[in-house]
Amino acid sequence: MVSWSDTRRVDVQLPGGRYPILVGSDLLARLPAALESVGLHPGPVAIVSDSAVAAIHGGAVEAALVSAGFRIATSTRFPPGEATKSFDNLLALFDAFAAASLDRTAPVLALGGGVIGDLSGFAAATFKRGLPFVQIPTTLLAQVDSAVGGKVAVNHAAGKNLIGAFHQPRLVLADITTLGTLPPAERIAGLAEVLKYGVLCDAELFEWITSHAGALRAGESSALQHAVVRSCEIKSAVVAEDERDLGRRAILNLGHTVGHAIENELGYGGIRHGEAVAIGMVAAARIGVALGLTPADVPDRIVAAARSLGLPASVPASIDPASLVASIRQDKKIQAGRLRFIVPTAIGAVEVRDDVTEEQIVAACGS
């Protein structure tokens, strides 16, 4: 008999409603009960997954649903990888939902990482103007970041996530046990986003990470559970202030300006997102020092924390800092012509700055 006693719950409170994030071990088997708890009663459901995740967890999820009286109206699997977030796959989901005659009561269940959550969430947001949506993130990055906050999207030739919506899930079920099936390097990359929340606004979390780096690297369940819970609490608090991404939510991009540029320079598969974000956070802290905002020890403390988790902390030697700046120029976030940076001013505090010069970026990204 499974127990909920070790499951933790984060309530996301938004102007339009609230929903729970459940974080614990062996939760997939309890999906039907979790659905019932948010008013999604037995009936037809759509499952969207990637083929790698579905091969490991798909059978158990479907069996649990069916034995609880749910009907798998449609189950769609896509190849893993960013290329899955395409219009073609969006249309394939619409066709599948239409063929299954889904009505507006049928929930769409996203079983996988951020790619699956973004794609299926956008399909759920727009099919019949909105189906209930449930995130079942199976990567650490999705559990601490992409499954929280309601952003869903597909990619366009002109930009990542260019076409999307805000569609809050009815439930997020973050099963820590699924992280055990991830390649360790994937899990470690996800820890960069946890570290980001510490640098952003929680010095206590930052210290906890550095003192539990070994357990986190090793994938120890209770450490991961705490990391996911605290990350979800922080992200959902920021999202609650700014659901539509008009202001405050921008701070969540700490480390992402340089990070995205590194990803662009190295190309798909050249570096993991979290690894690039770790490097970007260090660069942002160095920019803060150069601006006179940030104590000189902050970059080194972030470097030490990143390295303790097994994350890189400096721009790969193969990248010319000047070409990074050119890449940043093309980033959609600076189309208005100014380089906007989220700058840590201490461990646990940030400022948004519009006065960062290209020279400062080059210096911060150098060795």
Next chain:
Amino acid sequence: MVSWSDTRRVDVQLPGGRYPILVGSDLLARLPAALESVGLHPGPVAIVSDSAVAAIHGGAVEAALVSAGFRIATSTRFPPGEATKSFDNLLALFDAFAAASLDRTAPVLALGGGVIGDLSGFAAATFKRGLPFVQIPTTLLAQVDSAVGGKVAVNHAAGKNLIGAFHQPRLVLADITTLGTLPPAERIAGLAEVLKYGVLCDAELFEWITSHAGALRAGESSALQHAVVRSCEIKSAVVAEDERDLGRRAILNLGHTVGHAIENELGYGGIRHGEAVAIGMVAAARIGVALGLTPADVPDRIVAAARSLGLPASVPASIDPASLVASIRQDKKIQAGRLRFIVPTAIGAVEVRDDVTEEQIVAACGS
């Protein structure tokens, strides 16, 4: 010098905000001032129109915008007709918006009828997760119905409006003068939706329509302005109670169950939407009489009002009522297996009924 003194304003109040509907004559030239009044200041804009409307009004709109300091970042024209609400055209708009580097401050202006509003509104809802949207409806049907309420969509092989969103405009500019360029039969078809609001919930409007039928048929400006204002007031009040179409908003489908079936039977171009709705309202009232809900004179009063406007009131003789029922069965609104009807119980009152039998529908649609 234009004056706003003859322009009327309807404020739509929704949980997420409010926006004005401006109804008056010669408003297109005042579009820049209207944009400024809702905080959309000079800068890049996207215009979406159909080729017929653009040929008449496009030049004046663009000239007014440019002379007020706005920049036409992109202007896209589609062929008139329902086929324009396609995924291909949606992707064409995304490409155009991306090529113009629209950011989240740039409004999308829909200049045309319901097809243009629905298509461009859905593009605005989803490009970068939401651009400001402005409806400039140039048909009576769009001014009294589709431009009000925030529903935007494209069609899918499996159903009309199957893929869409709720995306409220920042402004609706209903220029009565544009109705003068419509074929009279188009304008008269739009009057069916005005009559619908009277039957739904406003006996006074119903009586006003019957006593001003001549002016309305002739396209007299002040009569049309009153009809548009009162329609927008009623629709926006219903939408304010149920923005997401979970309950009350269903009453707006009065006349549409039989109406859609007639449209399906006659095929594209076989009958105008408003004409079919007029016939559907009469059938719904007859069903009310058969259910014992509705005084026996109500169907005849609706027939008389429809005919006074130049609208049809009975199912075309070419349609077998039994095949209408089969068509209704396939309508998405009855996928749950029951025939849901909005039934007038008097002039100015309706009930939603789930107990209508096929025999009653056949009888109500017979001659």
